[in-house]
Amino acid sequence: MKINIIKAYMLKEFKELFRSRLIVMVYLMPSMILLLFGYGIKLDVSHARILILDYDQSKYSLQLASKFEHTKYFNAKSLHVSEQEALRMIKQAKEDAILIIPASFEKNLLQGKKSEVGVFVDTSFPTRGATIEAYIQGTIISAVQEIAKSLGIVQTGLIQIDNRNLFNQAMRDENAIVPGLIGLVLLIAPAILAALLIVKEKERGTIFNFYASPLSRGEFLFAKLFPAFLLHSVNIFILLLLTLYVFDVPFRGSFFLYWFASELYILISISIGMLISIITSRQIVAVVLTLIITIIPGFLYSGMLMPISSMDGASKIEAHIFPVMYYNHIIYDTFLIGQGLASQKILLYLGILCLYIFILFAIGVKLLKKEMK
Amino acid sequence: MTTLEIRDVSVIYKKLAAVSHISLHVSKGEIIGFIGADGAGKSSLIHAIAGVIQFEGEILYSGHSYHSPQEAEAIKPIMGLMPQGIGLVLYDTLSVMEHLEFFADLRGLTKDEKFYAYRKKLLHMSGLSDFTDRLAGNLSGGMMQKLSLICTLLHRPKLLILDEPTTGVDPLSRLELWEILDNIRKEEGTIIIVSTAYMQEAAKMDRIFLFDEGNIIAQGTSRALLNSIASYTYIATQDTTKNAITFDKRTYSLENLNAEHTQPTLEGLFFINALKNNKTLAPVTIEQRQTEKNIPEIVMQAKGISKYFGSFVANDHINMTLKRGEILGLLGANGAGKTTFIKMLLGLYKIDDGELKLLGKSIKSAQDRMTLKGKIGYVSQHFALYNDMTVKENLIYFANMHKIPLQTAMQRINTYAKELGFDKHMNDLPKELPLGVNQRFSIAAALLHEPVVLFLDEPTSGVDTLARAQFWQILHKLKEKWGISILITTHYMSEAEYCDKVVLLKRGKKIADDTVENLYKNNPNAKTFEDIFLAYFKAES
Numbered sequence: 001m002k003i004n005i006i007k008a009y010m011l012k013e014f015k016e017l018f019r020s021r022l023i024v025m026v027y028l029m030p031s032m033i034l035l036l037f038g039y040g041i042k043l044d045v046s047h048a049r050i051l052i053l054d055y056d057q058s059k060y061s062l063q064l065a066s067k068f069e070h071t072k073y074f075n076a077k078s079l080h081v082s083e084q085e086a087l088r089m090i091k092q093a094k095e096d097a098i099l100i101i102p103a104s105f106e107k108n109l110l111q112g113k114k115s116e117v118g119v120f121v122d123t124s125f126p127t128r129g130a131t132i133e134a135y136i137q138g139t140i141i142s143a144v145q146e147i148a149k150s151l152g153i154v155q156t157g158l159i160q161i162d163n164r165n166l167f168n169q170a171m172r173d174e175n176a177i178v179p180g181l182i183g184l185v186l187l188i189a190p191a192i193l194a195a196l197l198i199v200k201e202k203e204r205g206t207i208f209n210f211y212a213s214p215l216s217r218g219e220f221l222f223a224k225l226f227p228a229f230l231l232h233s234v235n236i237f238i239l240l241l242l243t244l245y246v247f248d249v250p251f252r253g254s255f256f257l258y259w260f261a262s263e264l265y266i267l268i269s270i271s272i273g274m275l276i277s278i279i280t281s282r283q284i285v286a287v288v289l290t291l292i293i294t295i296i297p298g299f300l301y302s303g304m305l306m307p308i309s310s311m312d313g314a315s316k317i318e319a320h321i322f323p324v325m326y327y328n329h330i331i332y333d334t335f336l337i338g339q340g341l342a343s344q345k346i347l348l349y350l351g352i353l354c355l356y357i358f359i360l361f362a363i364g365v366k367l368l369k370k371e372m373k
Numbered sequence: 374m375t376t377l378e379i380r381d382v383s384v385i386y387k388k389l390a391a392v393s394h395i396s397l398h399v400s401k402g403e404i405i406g407f408i409g410a411d412g413a414g415k416s417s418l419i420h421a422i423a424g425v426i427q428f429e430g431e432i433l434y435s436g437h438s439y440h441s442p443q444e445a446e447a448i449k450p451i452m453g454l455m456p457q458g459i460g461l462v463l464y465d466t467l468s469v470m471e472h473l474e475f476f477a478d479l480r481g482l483t484k485d486e487k488f489y490a491y492r493k494k495l496l497h498m499s500g501l502s503d504f505t506d507r508l509a510g511n512l513s514g515g516m517m518q519k520l521s522l523i524c525t526l527l528h529r530p531k532l533l534i535l536d537e538p539t540t541g542v543d544p545l546s547r548l549e550l551w552e553i554l555d556n557i558r559k560e561e562g563t564i565i566i567v568s569t570a571y572m573q574e575a576a577k578m579d580r581i582f583l584f585d586e587g588n589i590i591a592q593g594t595s596r597a598l599l600n601s602i603a604s605y606t607y608i609a610t611q612d613t614t615k616n617a618i619t620f621d622k623r624t625y626s627l628e629n630l631n632a633e634h635t636q637p638t639l640e641g642l643f644f645i646n647a648l649k650n651n652k653t654l655a656p657v658t659i660e661q662r663q664t665e666k667n668i669p670e671i672v673m674q675a676k677g678i679s680k681y682f683g684s685f686v687a688n689d690h691i692n693m694t695l696k697r698g699e700i701l702g703l704l705g706a707n708g709a710g711k712t713t714f715i716k717m718l719l720g721l722y723k724i725d726d727g728e729l730k731l732l733g734k735s736i737k738s739a740q741d742r743m744t745l746k747g748k749i750g751y752v753s754q755h756f757a758l759y760n761d762m763t764v765k766e767n768l769i770y771f772a773n774m775h776k777i778p779l780q781t782a783m784q785r786i787n788t789y790a791k792e793l794g795f796d797k798h799m800n801d802l803p804k805e806l807p808l809g810v811n812q813r814f815s816i817a818a819a820l821l822h823e824p825v826v827l828f829l830d831e832p833t834s835g836v837d838t839l840a841r842a843q844f845w846q847i848l849h850k851l852k853e854k855w856g857i858s859i860l861i862t863t864h865y866m867s868e869a870e871y872c873d874k875v876v877l878l879k880r881g882k883k884i885a886d887d888t889v890e891n892l893y894k895n896n897p898n899a900k901t902f903e904d905i906f907l908a909y910f911k912a913e914s
Contacts, residue, residue, distance in 0.1 A: 004478055009479070019467075020466050206461070208461065209479065211454070212449060214446070214449045371427060371442040
């Protein structure tokens, strides 16, 4: 290794990065993505607008309706309008759901007869609709149980569900989304920087300095990619701080594991960028290609929007091809679970990340030619 | 004895032979030159020698033989390559000194007294001593080339390969570049290979190799080469057989002509070669134009026109007049402001200061130009052609843009195709055609609406000698038959000869403006236009 030459190249890289203001992008983009998406993605439902049509106006129907008030899940509103009118309001997106309590509600209840309540939910967004529906059902069941108890009616069900949520007890979106975003950001940003660093020289023509010099291909790649690696290593900490203090995500695992896995992951991202810069010759093409290759799998197969375990067939295979799945598993562990290296799976995944680096770099060194196309 | 030997080298580019079966031999301290047009194969051979492209055949440098870039790695430490393109190997955001540091480190030089002394000497030779803190992006084209050269020289290469180091560089900087090269080879015994598009530079080389279509068509000292065609060169005469080419006051013919012999030029070598291959310039005939035009005496008048890009002055109060039926050559190095000026004339750039009159009409707004669009023809630097449409489709498209009825348009297209000699290529795509053909059909596109003035931006750049000769013939015929005025920019100083009047720009300023005869009269010692311009450049700096 010609250490001095590599040092000279790296010094030049840093000077160029700072003077061309590219450094701003290196630090602004990852934090921006984290903040924008972290605030922007909402999967749980709160303050669903529910319209209650209480045709009974009895003690128990009011008790049921009141269950929808004073909760963060619903914004309840009782109106005396026709069902047609209520449906029109849901069509105009003024309400998310309608609850209809029939006139004979209390009478049937007291007589021990079956009583029906009507629930209409806007399910144009299926997950959101299903969530609202479940909330409504849960609220009704708990209200009815309370009523039954006060009436002294014997419970028919013997099993009561004692539900406890694990890892994300508060079921906060931030806890579920933001760590996954780190996996997305650290896949995109280092890849773009790495791709630009080599393609820039090709587009400009300065790549001839490498072609005509005694520098070997491995040394050139090292000199080019090491600055990208160093700069983005800082991002690992910036992103962690944002996650912990801006989004209040808990951190239950080992910091060292988070750091180590992230450095490995950055190396993978950088080698993806390197491969792209080897096959392209224009900066704009390199950037677009990098974005396509990293963002789509980074989102879909991160386990952020849907768990990998619920995928099947092609999507499951694809998820296993991209590195983001393995990294995110480790990241979620460090934030939410904290098993760390005690988990066999995490050890295996770390190994897979290492394997990625090795394979991508090997391909890169093989493909990079010290000659013109 | 360090020598370079090239044995039967071919470079295949996209299944076509860029150069085929070249063999040559260079000795220590020799400067050899590759001369030829773009695409003639100079760069391909240079890349092969520098070991940056795959090639067939064998190259031997002082006993070390290589057949591929991989094998050439061994000679990279003693080799220096400066590829084609102004400031190509420079980093815009690094200063002159930082470049020297970087290249020194890249070559693993030990920074001792000797290194600093050499670096100082190089900086002095290149005249960059006072600009060590300036960023490369802010250097002029000539300074960039000089910086690239000294960066390449820093490790004292024994084999120095320079691909068109002087193209687009001002005459003074070119002279200085050659002085540096001459010193280096004398002091270091370096083998220097230089390619150039300027014939005039041949005199500075020990031996020259003329490239045409991937082959070397002639080689030797410039004197020997000139002598070899002396017997074919005559003073321009009309009395010729079919196999003769007349250009630039000379007639070249393989057969004996009833005319006096004259001093040949190196360009003649390309003509003689063409004649030997039974090629001649296709005869150019231009018919009278269909519509009669009323042309004012003064076609274009610019008074104190200026253009600023931030703090950079691209055009500094330029005065210029273009008369009816005049060919005005706008000359200058890259970045002198030629293109900026034409773009202001066309309204592609806003005029920041000064007055412009076109065809007797004062131009104040875009509205003023609208009525003139039909009278102006323009060919841009890189020929604004659509590469995915055939020549014919391109021409029809341009005719439509000028709202010419299809029947008239087709008739004109067919006439021009015959007259300008591209009728064989009507159904080909521009990207598959040689630059010379594209150039001619770009002219046809600009002539479709029968303009009274033509603006041509570097139309001859990279075009081979024959095509250039033909091109100038076309322009002269157009002037003669149509009474058209032509403003043409070029960085080939020698092309000034073919103009009626010449304006010389240097870094946005006009430094000469006169007719060709007057320029010669005022500079009695000058042999060529190169010398005249050099005098102006020296007077300015």
